[in-house]
Amino acid sequence: MTLLDGSTSSAAGPSVVREPILTATKLVKTYGRVVGLDGVSLELYPGEVLAIIGDNGAGKSTLIKCLTGAEVADEGEITLDGKPVQFKRPQDAHAAGIETVYQTLAVSPALDVASNLFLGRELRRAGLLGSVFRMVDKKGMRKRARQELADLGISTLQDVTVAVENLSGGQRQAVAVARAAAFGSKVVVLDEPTAALGVRESNQVLQLVKNLRDRGIPVILISHNMPHVFEVADRIHIQRLGKCAATITPQSHSMTDAVAIMTGARKA
Amino acid sequence: MTQPTQTANPATGPHDLAEEFLDRTTPLSRLRGLMHRYPAISPAVVLVIAIIVFGMLNERFLNPANLSLITQQVAVVGTLAIAQTLIILTAGIDLSVGAVMVLSSMVIAQFTVQNGVSPVVGLLAGLLVALAAGALNGFLVTRLRLPPFIVTLGTLNVFVALTLLYSNGATVRGGDMPDLLTWTGTTFSIGGVNFTMGVLMMLVLYVVIAFILSQTAWGRHVYAVGDDKEAARLAGISVSRVLMSVYLAAGAILAIGAWIQIGRSNAASPNAGTDLNLDSITAVVIGGTSLFGGRGTIWGTLLGALIVGVFRNGLSLAGLDVLWQTFAVGVLIVLAVSVDQWIRKVRK
Numbered sequence: 001m002t003l004l005d006g007s008t009s010s011a012a013g014p015s016v017v018r019e020p021i022l023t024a025t026k027l028v029k030t031y032g033r034v035v036g037l038d039g040v041s042l043e044l045y046p047g048e049v050l051a052i053i054g055d056n057g058a059g060k061s062t063l064i065k066c067l068t069g070a071e072v073a074d075e076g077e078i079t080l081d082g083k084p085v086q087f088k089r090p091q092d093a094h095a096a097g098i099e100t101v102y103q104t105l106a107v108s109p110a111l112d113v114a115s116n117l118f119l120g121r122e123l124r125r126a127g128l129l130g131s132v133f134r135m136v137d138k139k140g141m142r143k144r145a146r147q148e149l150a151d152l153g154i155s156t157l158q159d160v161t162v163a164v165e166n167l168s169g170g171q172r173q174a175v176a177v178a179r180a181a182a183f184g185s186k187v188v189v190l191d192e193p194t195a196a197l198g199v200r201e202s203n204q205v206l207q208l209v210k211n212l213r214d215r216g217i218p219v220i221l222i223s224h225n226m227p228h229v230f231e232v233a234d235r236i237h238i239q240r241l242g243k244c245a246a247t248i249t250p251q252s253h254s255m256t257d258a259v260a261i262m263t264g265a266r267k268a
Numbered sequence: 269m270t271q272p273t274q275t276a277n278p279a280t281g282p283h284d285l286a287e288e289f290l291d292r293t294t295p296l297s298r299l300r301g302l303m304h305r306y307p308a309i310s311p312a313v314v315l316v317i318a319i320i321v322f323g324m325l326n327e328r329f330l331n332p333a334n335l336s337l338i339t340q341q342v343a344v345v346g347t348l349a350i351a352q353t354l355i356i357l358t359a360g361i362d363l364s365v366g367a368v369m370v371l372s373s374m375v376i377a378q379f380t381v382q383n384g385v386s387p388v389v390g391l392l393a394g395l396l397v398a399l400a401a402g403a404l405n406g407f408l409v410t411r412l413r414l415p416p417f418i419v420t421l422g423t424l425n426v427f428v429a430l431t432l433l434y435s436n437g438a439t440v441r442g443g444d445m446p447d448l449l450t451w452t453g454t455t456f457s458i459g460g461v462n463f464t465m466g467v468l469m470m471l472v473l474y475v476v477i478a479f480i481l482s483q484t485a486w487g488r489h490v491y492a493v494g495d496d497k498e499a500a501r502l503a504g505i506s507v508s509r510v511l512m513s514v515y516l517a518a519g520a521i522l523a524i525g526a527w528i529q530i531g532r533s534n535a536a537s538p539n540a541g542t543d544l545n546l547d548s549i550t551a552v553v554i555g556g557t558s559l560f561g562g563r564g565t566i567w568g569t570l571l572g573a574l575i576v577g578v579f580r581n582g583l584s585l586a587g588l589d590v591l592w593q594t595f596a597v598g599v600l601i602v603l604a605v606s607v608d609q610w611i612r613k614v615r616k
Contacts, residue, residue, distance in 0.1 A: 094504065106502035108492040110562040119492055120504035122485040134484045163305070179503075 019082060020045050021218055022067070022098070022187050027076035029062050036062035037073065038242035044187065049209060049219045051229040054239030055262055060222055061191075063239065067220070068100045068189055069093035080186065097186035101176045101193060109165035113157055114138075114145035116164055117179050148182040149174075153211040156204060170201025177208050181217060188212060189220045194228055206232050226255045238262050304611050307556035307564055311571035311604075314554075318575060322582030329585050332461040338577045343466045344369075344532055346573040347525035348544055349551035350470075350477055351518035353569045356552050357481075358494040358514050359561025360409065360416035364401070365522055366544030367427035370537075372398040373526035374431050377440040377449060377536030387448040395523040401427060402519025409515065410508035424545065435538040442534035452531025466528035473524060478566045490514060494561030550597060551576055554604045558612065575600065 022044040029037040037059050044050050054060040065071035067078065069087030078085055080096055087093040090100070107116050123137040123144070124130035130137070145160040154174050157167075164172055173193055180188045190209065194202040202225075209232045212219050223229050229236060230250045238245045238261050245261050253261075260266035303309050323330045348365045355362045372394040380390030401423070408419040442450045452466035481487035492500040493510045501507050530536050555572025557564025579600065580593045 090502075091504065102502060106496075106499040108495045108499050108503070108562070110495045111488065111492060115488055119488070119500070122488065124485075133479075134486070136483060136485050136488070166301075 018045050021081060023077075023079045024063075024067060025077045025079075027063065027066055027073045027078075029066060029071060029073045035242050037066065037076075039076070040239070040242070040244050041076075042067075042237055042244070044218050044220060046218055047213055047216045048234040049213050049221055049232050051221045051223060051233035051236045052239060053223065053226075053229055053236060053258065053262060058239040058262070059242040060239045062242075064100075064189060064191065064220070064222055067093070068098055098189065099180035099185040099187070100189040101173075101180045101191065103192045103195060107164050107172055107176050107179075110163055112161045112163050113149075113167075113175055114142045114160040116175055117141070117145045117148065117160075117182060119179075149178055151215070152178055152181055152208065154178060154208065168201060169197050170204045173197065173201070173205050174208060177205065177212070181212050181215075185217065187218055187220065189222075191222045192224065193221070194223065194225055202228065226258065230255055230258075240264060300611055300613075303607075307558075307611070308568035308571060309556075310607055311555050311568050311575060314600075315571050315575050315578065318578050318582065322578065322585065325582070326585040329582055332459075334581065334585070336455075336462040338574075338581050339467045340464055340532060341581065342573050342577040343464065343470045344525055344529045344541070345544055345547045345551060345576070346570060347470045347473060347521065347528055348548040349555075349569045349573050350473055350566065351521040351525070352548040352552045353555075353557055353564065353566055354477070354490065354514050354518055354521075355416065356494075356549075356557055356559060357490050357561060357564060358511055359497075360494075360511070360514075361420065361549065361559070362405065362416065362515075362518065363420040363545050363549075364405065364424040364427055365518070365525075365548050366541040367424050367431065368398055368401040368519065369522045369525045369529060369544065370541045371401065371427045371431040371434075372523045373529050373536045373540075374435045374440070374538055376523075376526055377445055377530060378435055380446060380449060381440055381444055387446040390446075390449065391523075391527060394526055395520065398519040398523035398526065399516060400519070402515040402517075402522070403512075405518075406512040406515030410511045431538045437538055439535050439537040439539075442530070445530070445536075449527070450531050450534055452528045453534055454531070464531065466531045469524060469528060473521065474566060474570050477521075481566055486510070486513070491562050494563075496562070547576065550601055553608075554600050556604070556608065558608050559605070560612075563612075572604075 020043040022042075024040065024042045026039045026041055027037045028035075028039055040059065040063055042050075042063070052060045052063065062071060066073040069090045069092045072086075072088060078087070080098070085096055087096070093100070108119060111119065118141045123140050125135040125137045129135045142160050149157050149160070156171050157174060164175055167175065177188070177190065177193070193205050193209075197205060206228060209219055209221060213232075213234075221229065221233065233250060236248050236250070236258060238248065238258060240262060241264075245264075248258060248261070257266065319330075328334055348369055351365055352362055375397045376390045376394035379385065379393045380387050405416070405419055405423055408414050408423070409416050442453075452469060453464055455462045455464050457463070481490065489500065489505050489510045492503070492505060493507050497507055500510075529540065533540060551573035552564070552569050553559065553572070554575050555564065555568030555570070557568055576597055579596050583593045583596060584590065
């Protein structure tokens with residue numbers, strides 16, 4: 001364990017000097033007699049992709065739910081930007097700047113790309129048209145949607161007026177990720193973003209994850225797919241039986257090592 | 269351990285998108301794409317063809333007097349269909365719109381006449397009752413999470429019974445009412461065609477709701493909720509608040525429909541409007557709004573209501589038995605739903 005931590009900090013380079021954006025300390029979550037999380041700690045640094053892997057029931061979903069407000073941990077502390085935070089609802093985490101992209105792709109199929117990006121936070125027209133007639137600023141939203149997509153390096157979405165249902169799975173995922181990444185969020189959490197996608201589309205999404213990191217937005221990535229994890233992650237948090245078995249890097253360990261730690265075949 | 273970092277690079281250029289668009293541009297798929305984007309196209313085409321055909325079958329069809337009659341016949345169901353459209357857009361359905369409208373019209377007429385209050389008070393009472401009915405439907409749908417079909421099937425009977433209990437089954441004649449209540453039946457003329465105030469009110473209502481649906485955040489949220497409830501919720505939209513507001517808005521629209529109905533028939537009858545529950549759904553469906561929610565326009569509904577009016581009127585002028593009108597409307601419904609299913613297959 002100590003040896004691993006040592007190799008982590010040296011390999012992760014810049015993360016040593018920076019303060020973590022998001023930390024979780026000794027989170028405990030039990031469901032009746034079932035222990036979901038058994039004292040799990042985690043740190044997320046600016047500009048890194050932290051992957052969370054683990055077998056089914058290892059506690060990765062529970063960990064993510066606690067971090068995004070979908071569940072409240074029984075014990076432990078979460079800090080964001082150095083300040084302790086308490087998320088009682090997903091909206092709390094959302095308001096604090098933690099955006100989650102769900103596996104189910106929370107996009108509205110019949111609405112166009114721009115409308116989806118701004119769903120629930122529409123821009124209003126200036127002046128009386130906006131304040132009295134409550135008119136939304138369609139042009140403004142399209143313009144900003146194009147800008148956000150360009151900033152994220154999403155080149156596969158040229159037309160923001162296309163209905164989302166006309167997009168491929170990868171493009172929909174791109175819309176969902178863009179939704180989460182736009183509007184100055186501090187942390188983006190991606191839950192199995194490539195699970196339902198083909199090879200080419202998965203690559204598009206992985207590229208998007210890298211673009212996010214390059215913009216300085218830290219990403220937490222939950223995935224079953226080892227090649228994907230090893231391709232984009234800076235550090236890999238391995239959950240096993242409700243605990244953090246190890247935190248490794250793609251440089252320090254091979255995929256086989258990671259799977260061995262994950263399944264308990266090898267002690268970390 | 270060494271191979272990863274390179275695998276992401278191939279095949280992420282903009283040409284991917286071009287390829288994807290290229291492989292589905294047969295004329296038929298393009299037509300489908302167009303109808304998908306503008307769902308009011310098919311009812312518009314049907315309406316134009318119907319008007320031309322009926323105009324050729326009988327020259328009286330295009331008479332100003334006959335066109336005026338069609339608009340008047342459409343006014344009430346057209347208004348109810350606005351409320352129905354809002355609810356169907358949220359993937360709901362309201363079987364009680366006609367019953368609520370009749371209940372509201374009885375309250376407006378009888379409350380005013382029996383208590384000798386100002387007609388404005390009577391109209392407000394009718395509005396309150398319709399809002400309460402909408403609130404009840406909305407409450408059952410959002411709080412008890414019952415399917416709208418079941419909720420409104422139940423409340424339909426409740427409202428019908430309340431109407432008969434309140435009115436003792438008696439009709440209030442227009443002559444006994446203050447003029448304001450039958451004002452919606454007064455006519456004015458544009459270019460030789462007579463319109464009633466009720467028709468005008470219906471059209472104004474269409475403009476207002478069309479504006480709200482297309483230009484406000486609330487309108488977008490109505491579509492989003494009907495499209496995918498869970499996605500809307502995760503986007504931070506309060507689904508039950510949107511649904512509740514839709515049922516309340518529908519109630520208010522039905523109260524206006526009640527006023528138009530009183531003017532149209534120059535009476536308030538507890539037995540009027542039993543067909544209107546289903547006729548409003550017919551107009552919405554023929555107008556291209558999807559029963560699965562999230563797709564459709566309010567203008568399509570106006571076209572749908574006009575199509576039904578034109579078919580009924582045209583077929584009767586052509587001398588066909590009234591049953592053939594019902595037959596034709598039935599065929600139209602099935603066709604409209606088939607077209608909707610076909611359009612929705614744009615991309616499975």
